[in-house]
Every structure is written in C-alpha cells, then in structure tokens.
Amino acid sequence: MKSKRIEEDRTREIVDACERLYAATGFHAVSLRDIARETSMSRPSVYNYFRTKEEIFLALFAREYDRWNASLSRLLARPGALDATAFAAALARTLRGRGLLLRLLSMNLYDMEAGSRMENLTAFKRSYGESIRLVRALLAKFRPGMPPAARESFVWAFFPFLFGVHPYTAATPKQRAAMAAAGIDFPTIGVEALVRSFVRSALLPPSSLFPDVFRKTP
Numbered sequence: 001m002k003s004k005r006i007e008e009d010r011t012r013e014i015v016d017a018c019e020r021l022y023a024a025t026g027f028h029a030v031s032l033r034d035i036a037r038e039t040s041m042s043r044p045s046v047y048n049y050f051r052t053k054e055e056i057f058l059a060l061f062a063r064e065y066d067r068w069n070a071s072l073s074r075l076l077a078r079p080g081a082l083d084a085t086a087f088a089a090a091l092a093r094t095l096r097g098r099g100l101l102l103r104l105l106s107m108n109l110y111d112m113e114a115g116s117r118m119e120n121l122t123a124f125k126r127s128y129g130e131s132i133r134l135v136r137a138l139l140a141k142f143r144p145g146m147p148p149a150a151r152e153s154f155v156w157a158f159f160p161f162l163f164g165v166h167p168y169t170a171a172t173p174k175q176r177a178a179m180a181a182a183g184i185d186f187p188t189i190g191v192e193a194l195v196r197s198f199v200r201s202a203l204l205p206p207s208s209l210f211p212d213v214f215r216k217t218p
Contacts, residue, residue, distance in 0.1 A: 011049050013039050018056045054115030058124045064101035065127035072134035082142045088199035092192040106166040
C-alpha cells in the first residue's frame with residue numbers, strides 16, 4: 001500500500017512539474033531534463049515512471065480530461081429539465097477553468113501519442129472516452145427528444161470543435177498584431193460564450209449538424 005502511495009505521489013509530482021513548465025513556455029521548449037529538475041527526483045528516477053516527455057504530457061492531458069469529467073458528472077447529476085439554451089449554457093460552464101485542457105487540445109496530439117507506450121496511450125484514451133460517454137449521457141438526459149443519429153452527429157462535431165477553442169479565445173498579442181496588420185477582424189470572445197454559441201446552434205432544428213453522416217444505409 002505504501003509503495004503504491006509513493007508511486008502515485010511521485011507520478012503526481014512529475015505531472016505537476018510538467019504543468020508548471022508548460023504554463024511558462026511551450027511543448028517543444030520543455031524537455032524531460034527540465035521536468036526532472038522541477039522535481040525532487042533525478043532524471044533516472046523519473047524514467048521509472050515515464051520513458052519520454054510525451055508520456056508525461058499525455059498524463060497531464062488525461063488528468064485534465066478527468067477534471068472536466070468531474071464537472072460533466074456533476075451536470076449529469078443535476079435534477080430537472082433544461083431547454084436548449086439552458087443546456088448550452090450548462091455544458092459551456094463545465095469548461096470554466098479548463099484552459100489547460102483546451103490548450104492541450106490545440107496541440108499536435110500525434111506527437112504525444114507517437115512518443116508514448118501503448119499502456120500510457122490506452123490510459124489517456126480511457127479518460128477521453130469517458131468524456132464522450134458523459135456528453136452522450138447528458139444529451140440522452142436533457143435532450144430526450146433528440147434522435148440517436150442526431151446525438152452522434154452532435155458528439156462528433158462537438159469534440160473536434162473543442163480543438164479550435166483555445167486558438168480563437170487565447171490569441172497572443174503577437175498573433176493579434178499580425179492579424180491586425182493582415183486586415184483580419186478578430187473578435188474578442190471567451191470560452192464559455194464560444195462554446196455556448198456552438199452548442200445552442202447545434203441543437204437548433206435540424207438537430208443534426210451532419211444529418212447524412214450517421215444515417216443508416218438500407
């Protein structure tokens with residue numbers, strides 16, 4: 001029991017170190033050596049838990065999905081009904097404070113997955129898959145009149161949409177200056193407002209964003 005607790009504590013310490021470094025810089029600027037220096041462990045000791053920095057980032061990513069899942073679960077436990085507007089607002093609120101998740105989503109996931117062992121990748125996919133399951137359950141509970149094919153259409157539009165939320169809500173001063181110089185009108189919009197607008201639009205009749213994608217062929 002004690003060794004299991006030690007393993008969990010050290011894994012958390014490594015992931016916390018990765019989070020701190022990522023907050024100050026970018027994925028490519030962070031090395032496993034840097035992460036080890038931020039912990040109480042040596043780099044060889046870090047290798048006992050993660051083989052690559054990609055595995056550490058993937059663990060950080062999974063943790064952020066788990067935290068979002070906790071918010072989705074609380075919404076699922078909410079009693080009563082929600083109309084489309086209220087549901088859109090409630091789902092958007094689950095992403096409040098999830099800026100790290102949205103930033104990670106905007107990265108090249110292939111780099112993290114390619115540099116990770118199968119067991120680490122599978123653990124990450126479980127957290128991601130739980131998010132999908134919870135969104136499906138939320139649709140079934142709060143949009144009961146929505147046809148199953150429309151729910152699937154929503155899910156497979158909503159999750160790809162999330163990949164673009166961070167770039168459109170967290171542009172750097174340099175990016176804004178470049179867009180201004182290029183004559184691009186870039187509005188200032190927050191995460192909740194953008195997600196709420198998307199979800200509300202997706203739930204308007206017709207419910208399905210891509211009605212032909214999930215239609216069964218005869």
